[in-house]
Amino acid sequence: MTHARPLRSTTTGAIRGSIRVPGDKSISHRSLMLGAVAVGETVIHGLLEGEDVLHTAAAMRLLGAEAEREDNAQGDGVWRVRGVGLGALQEPAQVLDMGNSGTAARLLMGLVAGHPITCVFTGDASLNKRPMARVTKPLEEMGARFVGRSGGRLPLTVVGSGELVPITYRLPVASAQVKSAILLAGLNTAGATTVIEAEPTRDHTELMLRHFGATVTTERLEDGALAVTVIGQPELTGRTIHVPADPSSAAFPAVAALLRPGSELLLNDVGMNPRRTGLYDTLVEMGADIAFENRRDQAGEPVADLRVKHSALKGVVVPADRAPSMIDEYPVLAAAAACAEGTTVMLGLKELRVKESDRLAMVAEGLTRCGVSVEVGADDSLTVHGTGGTGKGPKGGATVATAMDHRIAMSFLVLGMASEEPISVDDGAFIDTSFPDFVGLMNRLGAKIGEA
Template identity: 85%
Template sequence: MSQVKPLRSSFSGPLVGTVQVPGDKSISHRSLMLGAIAVGETVIHGLLEGEDVLHTAAAMRLLGAQADRDSDGVWRVRGVGLGALQEPAQVLDMGNSGTAARLLMGLVAAHPITCVFTGDASLNKRPMARVTKPLEQMGARFVGRSGGRLPLTVVGSDQLVPITYRLPVASAQVKSAILLAGLNTPGTTTVIEAEPTRDHTETMLRHFGATVTTERQEDGALAVTVTGQPELTGRSIHVPADPSSAAFPLVAALLRPGSEIVLKDVGMNPRRTGLYDTLIEMGADITFENQRDEAGEPVADLRVKHSRLRGVVVPADRAPSMIDEYPVLAAAAACAEGTTVMLGLKELRVKESDRLAMVADGLAACGVSREVGADDSLTVHGTGEPPKGGALIATAMDHRIAMSFLVLGTASAEPIQVDDGAFIETSFPGFVELMNGLGAKISEA
C-alpha cells in the first residue's frame, strides 16, 4: 500500500440491511492455484478481488497460466497442467498474504524451477521455516533470510519424495503447502494433524479430481493423504462469502441496540465456524437460513440481531476454527457482561502482527480491563456496557486489527481511530462502504 489512510469510527445507531461480504479469501487463493495446474478452464464466480488474492493471480500468470477477469466479474483460469509451471522471469511479490506465499511455495517446490518470493514489510517479517522444513525433507531447497524469512528463493524439483509429516503446530497453511507439493510427487504424501484445521485444500483438491483421504489415528489425530500425480481438470467454482469478513458486520450488529442484518451466502465450513459457536454461547441471536452446498462447501445466510452478551471461556481446541476472529471477538467481549477467557492463542503472535499483544494494547487504550497470560491466553473483563473508547490504535499494517477496533468504535462512548486502514483492502475491499451502508459511522480521520 502506498498511502496511509487513518480512519475514525463513531457511535452509531442500529445496523439494518441485507449485504454480502466479499468472497472467501482462503478459497479464492486455492481456486487460482489449482486452476493454474489443471487441464482446461476453471471458471470462478465470486472471487475475492482484494489485494492479497490479486497478488496470487499475478503470480500464477508469471508461472505460465492465464488468469483473467471478465466484464461481469467472473474469473477464468486456463491451466498449464500438473508439473508444467514455468520458471518466472520476475520475483513473485505476494504482498501482505502469508497464505499465498506459503501455499505457493509448496506448489512450486515440486516443479524443476527456481522462484524468488518477496512481500511487503509486514509479510517479510513473518516466519516461513515452518513450511520450508517439511518441503526440504521432500527434496526442495530454500535460500532466505534468518528464520526462513522473505525474500526467499525456492529451488524446486520434479524428483521430490513423499513424506509423512506430523504438524508441530496446528496450521492449515503448512498442511496445504505439503499437500500441494505432494500433488506432483509419486506415491502418497501424508500430513498428520493433532487438531483439525481448515480443510479447504482437501475439499478443492477433490473437486478438481485428486484423491485425498482423511483417517482418524489411534491417538485421535487426523492423517490427511494425497495421491500424487493425478489428472486435474478445470472446474466451475462459486466462492462463498468469507466467514472471517462476515465476522465484522456480524459483531457490530450484535453490539448496537435495534440492529438486524442478513449476511448472504456465508461459508459455513465447520472448521471455520468457531466464532459463531462462541458468540451463540455468549447469547448472540444468530440464525442460519437457506443452508445449502456449493462445490463441497456448506453455505448459509446469517440473520443477526442485537443481543446482550455474557462472558464465556473459549477452549484452546477451538482456536484452529477461529484463529483470525479473536481480535473481533475481543471487541465483543469488551461489551459483554462478565469475564471472557480465550485460551491457546500462541498462533496469534505470528500473524500479520503480534495480534495478541496488539489486541491487548488496543483494549487497554480503550479503557477495557484485560490480562495476557503466560500461557498465551487473553482475559477480557466486560461490564455489560461498551467501553469509553477515545483511543488511537496502532495497527502495524494488520487489516484485522484495524477492522476489529473500527467495529468497537461503533459502540464505544467516544470515537476510536486507527492509524492506518489502507490495508483493509487486502482482504475486505469496500469494508467502509458496506459498514456505513448498514448504518455505521466510519470516516477518514
C-alpha cells in the same frame, strides 16, 4: 499501499440491511492456484478481489497460467483461469511478491517446490517478518531447496524439483497453511504424501483438490489425529467454482449488529465449513441471537444465510481447542467481549503472535487504550473484562495502532461503533487485503466510519 489511511469510527445506531460480504479469501487463493495447474479452463464466481488474492493471481500469471477477470452480463466479476497442467508451471522472470499474504506465500512455495523451477519469493514488511521454516522444513525433507537470509524469513529462493519424494509429516503446529503447502508439493510427487494433524484445521485444500479430480483420503489414527493423504500426479481438470462469502469477513458486520440496539442484519451466502465457524459457536454461547437460515451445499462447501439481531452478550471461556476454527476472529471476538457483561477468557492464542502482526499484543494494547481492562497470560491467553452487555461499550476516545494488520483495523472500527467516544485506527489501508469496500459497506448498514 504506500500511504497510511487513518480512519475513525463513531458511535452508531442500529445496523440493518441484507448484504453479501466478499468471497472467502482461503478458497479464492486455492481456486487460482489449482486452476493454474489444471488442464483446461477454471471459471471462478465470487472470487475475492482483495489485495492478497490479487497477489496470488499475479503470481500465477508469472508462472505461466492465464488468470483474468471478465465482466459477465450481470456485471459480476467472473475470473477465468487457463491452467498449464500439473508439472508445467514456468520459471517466473520476476520475483513473486506475495504482499501481505501468508497464505499466498506458504501455499505457493509448496506448489512450486514440486516443479523443476527456481522462484524468488518476497512480501511486504509484515510478511517478511513471519516464520517460513514451518513450510521450508517439510519441503526440504521432500527434496526442495531454499536459499535466503538466516532465520527462515522471506525473501527466500525456492529451488523446486520435479522429483520430490513423498513424506509423512506430523504438523508441529495447527496450521492449514503448512498442511496445504505439503499437500500441494505432494501433488506433483510420485506416490502418497501424508500430513497428520492432531487438531482439525480448515480443509479447503482437500475439498478443492477432490473437486479438481485428485484423490485425497483421510484416516483417523489411534491417537485421534487425522492423516490426510494426497496421491501424487493426478489428472487435474479445470472446474467451475462458486466462492462462498467469507465467514471471517462476515464476522465484522455480525459483531457490529450484535452490539448495537435495534439491529437486524442478514448476511447472505456465508461459508459454514465447520472448521471455520468457531467464532459463531462462541457468539451463540455468549447469548448472540444468530439464526442460520437456508443451510445448503455450494460446490462442496456448506453455506447459510445468517440473520443477526442485537443481543446482550455475556462473557465465556473459549477453550484452546477451538483456536484453529476461529483463528482469525479473535480480534473481533475481543471487541465483542469488551462490550459484554462479565469476563471472557480466550485460551491457546500462541499462533496469534505470528499473523500479520502480533495480534495478541496489538489487541491487548488497543483495548487498554480504549479503556478496557485486559490481561495477557504467560500461557498466551487473553482475558477481557467486559463493560456491560446492554449496548454500553467502553470509553474509547483513542487512536489504535494496527501494524499493517487488516483484522486489527476492522476490529477496532467495529468497537468504535459501540464506544462512548470515537475510536481511530492509524492505518486502514490494509483492510483492502481481505475486505475491499469494508467502510462503504459498513456505512450503508448504518456505521459512521470516515477519514480520521
